Amino acid sequence: MKAIRLDQVGGPESLLYGDMLKPVARDNQVLVQVYATAITRTEFEWYPTFHTPEGGIRPFPIILGHEFSGVVEAVGPDCMGVQVGDRIYGLSDWFINGAQAEYCLTVPANIAPKPVTLDHTEAAAVPISALTAWQALIDHAHLQAGQRVLIHGAAGSVGSFAVQLARHQNAQVIATASVANIDFVKALGADEVVDYQVTPFETVVGDVDVVLDTVGGDTRGRSWGALRTGGRLVTVAADAEGAKEQRVRDAFFIVEPNRNQLMDLARLIDTDVIRPVVGAVFSMENVRQAHEQKPVRGKNVLRITEE
Secondary structure, three states, rough: OEEEEOOOOOOHHHHHEEEEOOOOOOOOEEEEEEEEEEEEOOOOHHHHEEEOOOEOOOOOOEEEEEEEEEEEEEEEEOOOOOOOEEEEEEEEEOOOOOOOOOEEEEEEHEEOOOOEEEEEOHOOOHHHHHHHHHHOOOOOOOOOOOOOEEEEOEEEEHEEEEEEHHHOOOOOEEEEEEEEHHHHHHHOOEEEEEEOOOOOOOHHOOOOEEEEEEHHHHHHHHHHEEEEEEEEEOOHHHHOOOOOOHHHHHEEOOOOHHHHHHHHHHHHHHOOOOOOOEEEEHHHHHHHHHHHHOOOOOEEEEOOOOO
């Protein structure tokens, strides 16, 4: 199969395009023919990218990309609930080779039927970002109708889903974005958008029930003061994982695969409640550019197979 691989620890400059052995589905595994995979630009910095769950060093070559849309090619002998030919989307385990290849492995619990109203390129941009937004707002923050939520980075991959999901929860949505994205974020469902480049959000926003931080650093630090007493801050910014402050570590979480939530998200997409935002689409040969080019909105996608 054709694949994008890393033969050493590095960044986009170390990505190589070429041939690798096609994986084989064993036990309860699902072999997916990948049509598209989304780009997560921080994946080079993830612990699982270069380590095993036990703390050892993962062997090279390593394939990135842990969300995808595609078609089931084969299933292992113990696999249940998935059929060859199913059009699916979802995630693969963080510690195994991913979907920047013509084929990847996953398990049934990490995938669901693809939203029928999306093509594979659009569907590939959903799993990590939409699940992160869902788990942040609903599972961790317990956002309720009528509550006030402040969403940072609202034009980004997680933020754009979070605005739509918060609107669907009938919350009052306040968002931060650059001036170029104010109208875009309002169209997603935000009631109020603060241009963070001009106005310090903490001077105009306060007494919120929930803050969703996708930015980290100083933005998160200034967000605590915007919370009402008893309010909840949830962060997915990578710098929070090793933070010294206990309240920051308590607010941080890493998204988990969830088949039921993927099915719920597909229903919301197919009923036009939420939509993914694709920044740009790249070919496998242009994978370095796909990682290096920060999307203005949403998430970049790597097209693996033509539909």
